[in-house]
Amino acid sequence: MGDGVIPGLVKGLATTARSLTRHTHTAEYPDVSPALPPRSRGVIALTEENCTSCMLCARECPDWCIYIDSHKEEVPPATPGGRARQRNVLDRFAIDFSLCMYCGICIEVCPFDALHWSPEFEYAELDIRDLLHEKDRLGAWMATVPPPPALDPASAELAEVAAAAKPPRAAGARGTAAGATGAAGARPARATRVMPTVTPPEAGEPE
Numbered sequence: 001m002g003d004g005v006i007p008g009l010v011k012g013l014a015t016t017a018r019s020l021t022r023h024t025h026t027a028e029y030p031d032v033s034p035a036l037p038p039r040s041r042g043v044i045a046l047t048e049e050n051c052t053s054c055m056l057c058a059r060e061c062p063d064w065c066i067y068i069d070s071h072k073e074e075v076p077p078a079t080p081g082g083r084a085r086q087r088n089v090l091d092r093f094a095i096d097f098s099l100c101m102y103c104g105i106c107i108e109v110c111p112f113d114a115l116h117w118s119p120e121f122e123y124a125e126l127d128i129r130d131l132l133h134e135k136d137r138l139g140a141w142m143a144t145v146p147p148p149p150a151l152d153p154a155s156a157e158l159a160e161v162a163a164a165a166k167p168p169r170a171a172g173a174r175g176t177a178a179g180a181t182g183a184a185g186a187r188p189a190r191a192t193r194v195m196p197t198v199t200p201p202e203a204g205e206p207e
């Protein structure tokens with residue numbers, strides 16, 4: 001035996017003895033659920049009513065694992081004589097969680113708050129194809145999305161809240177207001193832009 005064996009053995013035994021008295025960090029899952037932060041990235045939930053099939057999330061997803069199908073539908077005019085409008089109707093919205101890398105880009109880019117993080121993570125499957133969640137399953141995850149944190153009491157009122165609190169504008173109010181402003185409130189006519197004219201040089205004259 002070499003000279004360094006005994007000290008090395010003692011050092012190793014001391015390390016083992018020290019770790020015996022330390023608190024264990026082994027998670028007893030699934031017997032004990034882990035205490036995850038409420039905003040953990042577990043699964044993505046969909047609010048179908050908010051989705052306009054704009055395709056932004058599918059285009060920005062780095063893994064190309066969002067599948068959207070939609071068709072256009074004509075909406076009759078709201079008032080007689082109005083113009084019919086077209087809107088997208090969502091036929092399919094699916095996320096393949098076997099490809100998703102949980103980057104959250106789709107949630108960040110959605111302009112209509114249709115996607116949200118849920119901390120739920122217990123959706124392991126025996127067949128990888130079952131990790132493709134269609135819109136019904138994505139919608140069911142919404143029940144597990146935590147409510148947004150309360151606003152700072154000193155923060156400014158949200159533009160959407162202020163707009164919703166405004167009284168509805170009376171019909172024809174715009175025309176009346178414009179008429180009441182009269183010439184004093186009228187916008188000054190924009191000056192006509194004059195383009196410089198270029199005279200072609202005479203024959204024999206240096207350019």
Ligand code: SF4
Nearest residue numbers: 061100101103104106
């Ligand atoms: S979290 Fe990232 S990878 Fe997953 S679906 Fe969204 S954009 Fe794609």
Ligand code: SF4
Nearest residue numbers: 051052054055057110
């Ligand atoms: S970005 Fe939002 S609104 Fe647009 S398709 Fe995706 S989920 Fe729907």
